[in-house]
Amino acid sequence: MLYLIGLGLSYETDITVRGLETVKKCKRVYLEAYTSILMAASQTSLEEFYGREIILADRELVETGADQILKDADTEDIAFLVVGDVFGATTHTDLVIRARELGIKVEAIHNASVMNAVGACGLQLYQFGQTVSLVFFTDSWKPDSFYNKIMENRKIGLHTLLLLDIKVKEQSIENMARGRLIYEPPRYMDIATAASQLLEIEEIRNEQAYTPDTPCVAVSRLGSPTQTFKAGTLKELSQYDSGEPLHSLVMLGRQVHDLELEYLYQYVDNKEEFKKFVEKDQEFFKPPPYVPPEEDELSD
């Protein structure tokens, strides 16, 4: 049996009781170690907590070594641990499809992920549109597919959750070219970088999917002991020191309920000013008011 087990967001103890019981009985335990990190735990602390050795699974192993992970899984129990919930990344779906091809049973043990825990910031989950990803820009590569998606969400009044890039075990172009297995230190996108990249693309595209005054919520270290929220405009957040990773960003849509706004006030510098920015931003993509036809037109 292949068990896919979500670890939740931060602590070793964020695993479910059923997840822990399952890990303890598995023959081999893999930890997917490239799409996210567990903020308040380490490989060593997890191994101690589980009483089991952990095999770190990097992108290469997961994407090309599925058969190695699945070896003997028809007769033995194998655990594949994922930070957050198990179906966050496409690569895990691949692993399940491969397992089924091999006739190996699969069970998922779910957990919290940023996709649902983000509700902790006070914005209602059913007011969110599609989730988008923001990757680190380079001088020559500034992918902006998120821009149209944010526009689509905001046109229908919805909030957008932006997942920020994580670079783990990346090689420099030079090291890659020379075939040297030397890896760069891990990088986690912070709020200021995310906000600046968003502003950069708005300046290039200039279609006003959002503006420097669009209100957003910075979500830092969600579910960890140092969880922090900060609400402000995109411009304000481009100067914000968000501290240690991990971070996500939420861009507000037009449909902000009073209850949501009241909740956000505790994270703003200036309540009145923030409210003004929210009201100003709500004018974007607003459906035109109904104008009754004039009598002349009716008689035509």
Next chain:
Amino acid sequence: MLYLIGLGLSYETDITVRGLETVKKCKRVYLEAYTSILMAASQTSLEEFYGREIILADRELVETGADQILKDADTEDIAFLVVGDVFGATTHTDLVIRARELGIKVEAIHNASVMNAVGACGLQLYQFGQTVSLVFFTDSWKPDSFYNKIMENRKIGLHTLLLLDIKVKEQSIENMARGRLIYEPPRYMDIATAASQLLEIEEIRNEQAYTPDTPCVAVSRLGSPTQTFKAGTLKELSQYDSGEPLHSLVMLGRQVHDLELEYLYQYVDNKEEFKKFVEKDQEFFKPPPYVPPEEDELSD
């Protein structure tokens, strides 16, 4: 301290280790018992597992008795348990706001909810638009606010998660009028009812947000030992016997990736036929193909 603790989807052991440790040390333990149910557990089995007595919190207590729940929470630890994750329902946000007004600290211990666990059906979470709710129709009351939202999602190609109505501790109009505290048996909307209601509204509105041939995925007892998925058209699912609750429904959007489709094939009756319905449905809301201007127009 007020602890909001998510219980996950099904088993007693779906609580996180940290959640369980917290429940065990709390002075009073409330279980929110009207927006969802834990499928493979009962109040008794939970009390046994926690070693604590549980106070069932119905809608009335949560919405009007917040101060009763929060009594002494400035000096004692109080647990408020929620099936799924803690920020699924607006009423819980209310409770947190009230706690903060009273100067009571609040901590959330997150867990899986249908909003992220639905990824188990094989559709990618970032391809979902806004989530909608479907309530039981009566002869005179057929609320259809979901219709425009599904239309909005499908216009931009996204899948829609539909949460299906749960009626717990409801009074009949007669009993309510006579002030008799007699409650109807609980009702949980099944897939056939949901699909039929969707078709009924499409027939009334006739704006083709979807059609009887639109492909959907029935999600039954997600995360439980008897979890089942069934993919088919809306019309097919209006005849589907989905069994015991709980259920949710996903309506597909235009953006169906090959990987998603391949995953869904294991839940269909006829692969080729399902593929045809998906392709047919993708013609809805398709952006018009690019037509180069004619030479005449260019020379104008």
